[in-house]
Amino acid sequence: MAARSVRKKPARKKPARKKPARKKPARKKPARKKPAGGKSARKKSAHADADDQARKQRDISVSEFFAKNRHLLGFDNPSKALLTTVKEGVDNSLDACEEAGILPDIRVEIEQQDESRFRVAIQDNGPGIVRAQVPRIFGRLLYGSKFHRLRQSRGQQGIGISAAGMYGLLTTGRPVKITTRTGRGREAHHFQLIIDTQKNEPRVSVDRVVKWPVQHGTRVEIELEGNYRGGQHSVDSYLRQISLANPHARIVYQPPSAPPEKGNGKARPPEEIEFPRVAKQLPPLTAEIKPHPYGVELGVLMQMFRDTKARNLRTCLQGDFARVSARIAEEICKTAEVPSSRRPRDVRRGEAERVHKAIQKTKIMSPPSDCIAPIGEDLILRALKAEVEADFYASVTRRPAVYRGNPFLVEAGLAYGGNLGLEQPITLFRYANRVPLQYQQSACAVTKAVIGTDWRSYQLQQPRGALPVGPALVMVHIASVWVPFTSESKEAIAHYPEIVKEIRLALQECGRRVATHIRKGKREADEAKKRAYIEKYIPQVAVGLEHILGLNERQRDKVVKNLTNVLEKSRKL
């Protein structure tokens, strides 16, 4: 058949063009020695039978995977890469400081080295990193302390900062530089390392003790291909937003100077920008929680039975889950008809299925909510006031709720009027665990909830299916032990109905308050207008009366005075 010969042609041509292809047949020889069953031996040209295919199977290291799919991590293009690098560094610094109970003091420096190359440095006053951990934290993807726990933190995956270092390495070939010190009595260490993407392992080139004036803290430097630009997705805007949601942090930012022109020497760097500390207290330290039994799936339950350290089923249920008391554990076992004294690893499949079903039938309290640290209504107000000059501010912190077994909490803040833009859609700031989300606004549950709220009943204009229009800034914060992001780059929150509902309730509360303010403003404006109108005509009325009743000047002035008094009084009522 003609088509079959067409298929083979390109395969034959290839060796001529690509020399290395010639070497391959040598590797395929062993396959020919084996008695390849049946017809497949006959027509083996470029086709690969089971043996050929087996020989090509290989492990893919997670670094190779993300290096090739770097857009999944937020390194799609140079300007986003620069922002993502700053973001991962600052997130880590804030997490480390807070966990150690230190008020964060963070310095971000960006230096432009040539047209498309930047050096980013992030330095904090955190607890520092012990020497042995440095290489893996910065030179290995999927390594960290935050993945295996249910606790509110900015980082979740153990990918961020090492991915930034990897992107830097891929685009500039330069290592990540880390300086860290864990306390006054200890030595400061300086590292330079790269990630070996084929093995997902760090390769350290420099590891030495250095003098560092900092008492405790960490400094990370990454060189990368980037693009520095302004606007909504800029580093400046990100730092402003993160300072808004982290009023307990002080951030100093050194923006890049324009690249030095030839023969002109070095350009003077622009001035530092300081985002001051608005609040002197750290957010409450959140608790780590156990999974709630309602959220657990059968296969996961079976795995927990296999891996638990508990001696029997009752203590396993009680110890490895949130909200399971001894009484409830017994109740579950009874409903499932499995003895509560059974060793967990001896629980058979059928029994595990019965336990799984019994859990759904048993009434168990909602997960504890002190694992969530809201920003708080006060601090949101203070942060909003520091951010924009408006006429009116409102903030709401909702009570914790639960989605898929995970506790979460929604807060909203609203600033209205003042020097905010009039005829534009409102500005929307989205946050998850105090981290601003800057991309994929339209894909986010927050945007969905804002659009789904009827702002017209709160005195704002709103085109159908769009953000409301008016002089307002809205911020929404979602805090959770596990924020369901739509991608690894953590840019948008998935549309869980429970989450969308909570956001809407918070927005409605803000909406009601701003509506009262706007109505009051309108009423006052109306009255002022009326008053001005009447005031203007009082003298005319007096002159009219003067003519009609033949009043003298004194009488006329008295009439003016009386009328003005009446007006004042009625206004005061």
Next chain:
Amino acid sequence: MAARSVRKKPARKKPARKKPARKKPARKKPARKKPAGGKSARKKSAHADADDQARKQRDISVSEFFAKNRHLLGFDNPSKALLTTVKEGVDNSLDACEEAGILPDIRVEIEQQDESRFRVAIQDNGPGIVRAQVPRIFGRLLYGSKFHRLRQSRGQQGIGISAAGMYGLLTTGRPVKITTRTGRGREAHHFQLIIDTQKNEPRVSVDRVVKWPVQHGTRVEIELEGNYRGGQHSVDSYLRQISLANPHARIVYQPPSAPPEKGNGKARPPEEIEFPRVAKQLPPLTAEIKPHPYGVELGVLMQMFRDTKARNLRTCLQGDFARVSARIAEEICKTAEVPSSRRPRDVRRGEAERVHKAIQKTKIMSPPSDCIAPIGEDLILRALKAEVEADFYASVTRRPAVYRGNPFLVEAGLAYGGNLGLEQPITLFRYANRVPLQYQQSACAVTKAVIGTDWRSYQLQQPRGALPVGPALVMVHIASVWVPFTSESKEAIAHYPEIVKEIRLALQECGRRVATHIRKGKREADEAKKRAYIEKYIPQVAVGLEHILGLNERQRDKVVKNLTNVLEKSRKL
């Protein structure tokens, strides 16, 4: 300060509520022995200093990562999970058959076991899998043969089928079952295995030789929590679409019966659905290509110099890249001022930078395009005709183009009229490397290109910023050695301008053809109307003439005949 005591309170309360927390202080003791520098020793309650934080650092296995983030792989909800499982199985079967030069014969079975549990089986006549590879292919994420090469295939990542098995395990606790045989003279093997998510390693529970009537092929069975439903995102719709883009494959599908009602025994399964083979030839076997030098980044180039087997810079450039001849390699070295005889691993940083810059300055041919296998205009037409009854069909296969150094090719097909819906938006089928994309239509470059085409100039209605409206089905296929998906679940294609442009050009070509057809149809309809009108009045004219000119009956009939003749003639012109 009040705020500080607030922060500590929850930490103190916790141990009372969660007993296991009491055990932890024991693990923290070693930290107290060390002389913790300065004040940090004083106020250590629940806060974690560098030592505490170090102790919590752990590896995260890639399976744990994706188990927790399973929505990234297309397992967001039960109905999508069922579809994704079928899809990953069928994709693998098609890839394996084609690579072995076998016309695919695939059987998909879905059996509903209870309300929310399904057993999915996919069986193919592929080359089979050699015994030693089975555990890792099905029980390990990021393992496969397709990631480390630039070649067109459905699979890219080495995640899909093991992720489906992992989802099955998590939701039902059941192992994946695999039966495979590599040829007539060989034994068939049956495996049952699960993935150990903590280690990302397979755990085999059954591994035995079985009798299997199949000569060569593989059968995979996965039990999972799922939801079977119809509509655009259904398994049925997916299989119809994949058959459309793979006319060389025969697919037999056994849909699930309704779950048996109690006391009613087993329900009779519904009848099998067959998607027959439309074409008897396999798509051309595509070549594997080397990366094109224009696409390589500095860090990657440096890594290639480190890892290459080539003896000197010239042979490295020539052998490890596409389209680099000895002459071009010499030219690059000369521009970079690096001797072409330099051993690649001795190339220093500065030299590598110069080579990188020299590459951009050197004129190098576009990547070869025979690494792309289009479906072809003929087969698209035949597939469309098999799929829908329409009045008009068109198909276009564009010439290969390049984005970011990767060759790609766009094809489009269009069916118009017939029994296609009139007043609805057109139906859009999107494909990447012959795999239908069923989710995230609005996020996809294909949708963007369809909306961006001016369909009104092709006689179709089109609301602003939306899909055109009319009785049409449009299919678009993108084939590439590396399809840039927006997520691991491979649901939408990223908006590369080169790709959007090529799609638009293909659509415009189809549009022009359908416009000719629609205009011709309109013209013919107009003429038929006119003719009917004239025909109706010819006898009246004859009667009129009869009266006016006093014609006899024969003369009148002749007039009628003549007039009719004139009408016929003018229509034929």
